[in-house]
Amino acid sequence: MNSYKILSKQRWENGVFQIIPLRYEDRYKIMQWRNEQIYHLRQSEPLTKESQDRYFKNIVNKIFDEEKPSQILFSFLENGVCVGYGGLVHINWLDKNAEVSFIMQTSLEKEHFSTIWSTYLTLIERVAFKDLELHKLYTYAFDLRPHLYEVLEKNDYFLDARLKDHCFFEGKAKDVVIHSKINPQI
Numbered sequence: 001m002n003s004y005k006i007l008s009k010q011r012w013e014n015g016v017f018q019i020i021p022l023r024y025e026d027r028y029k030i031m032q033w034r035n036e037q038i039y040h041l042r043q044s045e046p047l048t049k050e051s052q053d054r055y056f057k058n059i060v061n062k063i064f065d066e067e068k069p070s071q072i073l074f075s076f077l078e079n080g081v082c083v084g085y086g087g088l089v090h091i092n093w094l095d096k097n098a099e100v101s102f103i104m105q106t107s108l109e110k111e112h113f114s115t116i117w118s119t120y121l122t123l124i125e126r127v128a129f130k131d132l133e134l135h136k137l138y139t140y141a142f143d144l145r146p147h148l149y150e151v152l153e154k155n156d157y158f159l160d161a162r163l164k165d166h167c168f169f170e171g172k173a174k175d176v177v178i179h180s181k182i183n184p185q186i
Contacts, residue, residue: 002064004072007131012123017116019074019123023062026075026082027052029105033084036106054067068093076104076120079133083108084116088128088137096135100124117151136182142167143175152179 002021003010011020030053063069070091076084086102094125102124104116138160141148149159160180165173 004063004069005065006069006072007127009131012126014119014122016079018077019120019127020077021064021075022073022085022087023075023082024056024060026085027056029082029138030085030103033103033106037103056101071101074124074127075099076102076116076123084120086120086124088124088132088134091134096130096133098134098137100139110171113147114151114154117148118155119159121151121155125181129185134183135186136180138178138180141177141179142169143177144169149177149179151183155181156184157181 049067073087084104156181161178163176166176
């Protein structure tokens, strides 16, 4: 298993769920989910096996040993099986903040979205607020999935900003919604 030099711990658990450093073996599942859910991601075209392999080789493999990586990515497991992935991205070490990123297995979204997202937030906050002592976490989402905001608000994230007509989706301008959470231990 890969490990992040910057983290004192490499595994966080909550019941049957856990996050561990991003596994190479999960790359094609992740590619599939990203392609299935491209409509709400900042991804301009479908991923291919070649582009995914290149990303893991040139980007992911290097972040494990960095003193202050720009992103820290995890495989999200249920009973040892990868059902999602995400992490802390666009990490700003000076201002001690990071964007929370997460995507789950597409087939789980309809019935398990709230449970899985809430569990993931609990785990990633342990990494961010306890291990890394970050001050603030935020999400950056196209205004396409209102059920996402309900989960965030139930987990004590607040509406921090709404960027009007900030992106285009199917030829129409859409808002970007930013929710944030301040480290409750500070």
